[in-house]
Amino acid sequence: MPDPVEIAALILEPHFDAVRDRFAAYSPKPGVRLDKLKHTKFVVDPGVRNSPRHYAACREDGRLVLLAPECVELPLENLVALLIHEMGHAADFAYAGRWIMSRPDEPAIWVGDDDGKQARKWSNLWNERSQDAIEQSADCIGWAVTGRKITYCGECMVQCFSGIERPAGLR
Numbered sequence: 001m002p003d004p005v006e007i008a009a010l011i012l013e014p015h016f017d018a019v020r021d022r023f024a025a026y027s028p029k030p031g032v033r034l035d036k037l038k039h040t041k042f043v044v045d046p047g048v049r050n051s052p053r054h055y056a057a058c059r060e061d062g063r064l065v066l067l068a069p070e071c072v073e074l075p076l077e078n079l080v081a082l083l084i085h086e087m088g089h090a091a092d093f094a095y096a097g098r099w100i101m102s103r104p105d106e107p108a109i110w111v112g113d114d115d116g117k118q119a120r121k122w123s124n125l126w127n128e129r130s131q132d133a134i135e136q137s138a139d140c141i142g143w144a145v146t147g148r149k150i151t152y153c154g155e156c157m158v159q160c161f162s163g164i165e166r167p168a169g170l171r
Contacts, residue, residue: 008069009044012079016042016065019083019146023091026145028110034145036062036094037087044069051171053156058086058138062094074158081150081159088138091145097123099144104136104165107144132168139166 024038049068139150153163
């Protein structure tokens, strides 16, 4: 009998690769690409689904995204939005303090590789973010990279492109 985790990985791989490749090729400013993200991998992990709305997670170094096998049951819109959100986390973690969110209803802005006083200020603010700000950042970075605004819909408030703003406190 085929292993459901292996089957899920086969189904999810082309979608994950397409989103990851889009992020890795993104140029937030001339001459800069998000090259670190070329190395981000995914693993199908049945343990990641610890609540009805939890389908994925991203390791805090941005190099690994965990996907629940149930992701294959999501409508394509939700799956792609979820992958963009997780790669938004990967970009946020791999390029810590290099993105700012001026407002949650606008794409994130790349603040670059400056190592001066301003960069230290952004880094300090990045380290002090709330959980809501971290989640909003993933959405806004995804929006900046793909041009698609992440919203939330359905009973479980899963990522999509045709829902409402992320509710505060959503976990």
